[in-house]
Amino acid sequence: MASLLELKEIFRNADAVCFDVDSTVIREEGIDELAKFCGVGDAVAEMTRRVMGGSVTFKAALTARLGLIRPSWEQVQKLISEHPPQLTPGIRELVSRLHQRGIQVFLISGGFQSIVEHVALQVNIPTANVFANRLKFYFNGEYAGFDETQPTAESGGKGKVISHLKEQFHFKKVVMIGDGATDMEACPPADCFIGFGGNVIRKQVKEKAKWYITHFDELLKELEER
Numbered sequence: 001m002a003s004l005l006e007l008k009e010i011f012r013n014a015d016a017v018c019f020d021v022d023s024t025v026i027r028e029e030g031i032d033e034l035a036k037f038c039g040v041g042d043a044v045a046e047m048t049r050r051v052m053g054g055s056v057t058f059k060a061a062l063t064a065r066l067g068l069i070r071p072s073w074e075q076v077q078k079l080i081s082e083h084p085p086q087l088t089p090g091i092r093e094l095v096s097r098l099h100q101r102g103i104q105v106f107l108i109s110g111g112f113q114s115i116v117e118h119v120a121l122q123v124n125i126p127t128a129n130v131f132a133n134r135l136k137f138y139f140n141g142e143y144a145g146f147d148e149t150q151p152t153a154e155s156g157g158k159g160k161v162i163s164h165l166k167e168q169f170h171f172k173k174v175v176m177i178g179d180g181a182t183d184m185e186a187c188p189p190a191d192c193f194i195g196f197g198g199n200v201i202r203k204q205v206k207e208k209a210k211w212y213i214t215h216f217d218e219l220l221k222e223l224e225e226r
Contacts, residue, residue, distance in 0.1 A: 007211045008222055010192040014103050015171040018162060018190065019091075020178030021109035021116050021132070023199040025123070026085040030111035031065060037079045038069050058110065058155040058182070059148065062133070066146060073141035080118050087122055088198055090216030095123045097223050105129065106165065108158045110182065131161045158186040177219075181205060194219070 011017075022029045035044035044065050056064075071079075098105050105125050109116045109132040116132040134147040146153065151160040162174055166189060176183055176190035179197065184205055187193035195202075195209030198216070206212050213219065 004210055007192045007194075010173050011175050011194065011219070011222060014173045014175045014192070016104040016106060016165060016169070016173075017098055017175045017177065018106045018108050018158075018165075018186075020158075020176075020180065020183045020196075021107050021119060022111050023179045024177065024183075024196050025088060025091050025107065026119055027088055027199050028086060030085065030109075030115050031062075031069075033083060033085075034071055034076070034079055034112070034115075035065070035069050037083065038071055038075055040068050044068055058157070059153050062110070062146065062153060066135075066143070070143040071135065072143055073135075073137040076112070076114055076135065080115060085115060085119050085122075087119070088216065090220065092123050094216045094220055095125060097220055099124070101223065104169070104171075106131065106161075108152065108161050108176075108186075109133075110152050110157070155182075156185065158182055159189055162186055163189045179205065184209060 019025050032041065032045055035041045047065050047068065095105050106129045107116055107120055107125060111132055113130065113132040113134045116130050117127045120127055120130050131152055133150050133152050136144040136146055138144045151157040154160070158176070162176065165171055166174060173191045175192045175194065176186045177194045177196055179195070179200055180202055181204060184193050184195065193209060195205045195212040197206060197212060197214045
């Protein structure tokens with residue numbers, strides 16, 4: 001197992017850095033915000049709590065929660081324009097610094113493509129570097145399910161995306177940054193995992209992650225010291 005010093009070295013010399021989105025790049029959880037906006041916030045939050053503590057697969061949990069929300073195309077667009085996701089302090093500067101160093105930056109999320117693409121534009125990440133779940137709609141804009149073929153719709157999906165990136169771009173060193181267990185599980189194939197507790201602290205991640213931060217400034221300092 002790599003030491004903290006070795007992890008810091010991997011981060012400074014990374015080919016690519018991948019960020020989780022909900023509660024990492026943005027302050028909130030996208031699915032909970034969508035549920036609140038569609039009037040089923042409490043029911044979905046309760047379901048999320050049960051999922052976090054249980055043995056339900058990610059896809060089953062996503063299917064159940066979306067079945068409750070049933071968001072229309074119009075509701076998703078309204079959510080983005082009326083309640084845009086709030087960026088976590090320091091993320092813009094960190095992405096900009098990584099880009100200056102020639103490091104590629106990706107967003108890998110169990111959230112929804114349309115919301116995550118909006119976030120990507122705010123932090124100057126190309127939408128081609130976004131991997132998230134795609135909602136499906138009927139021609140009249142009503143909810144029609146989600147694309148179950150996306151790797152991010154499955155448990156272990158973030159790791160699958162990172163394996164794909166390594167294969168496609170021949171990256172040697174890839175870093176994953178996130179608040180949750182699904183982010184930590186993506187290492188390996190990621191070469192380094194950095195736990196992030198700036199918005200919410202997940203006990204098991206804080207306890208198990210070798211490198212755990214609560215503000216992105218800590219990573220900016222790491223890049224500037226050398």
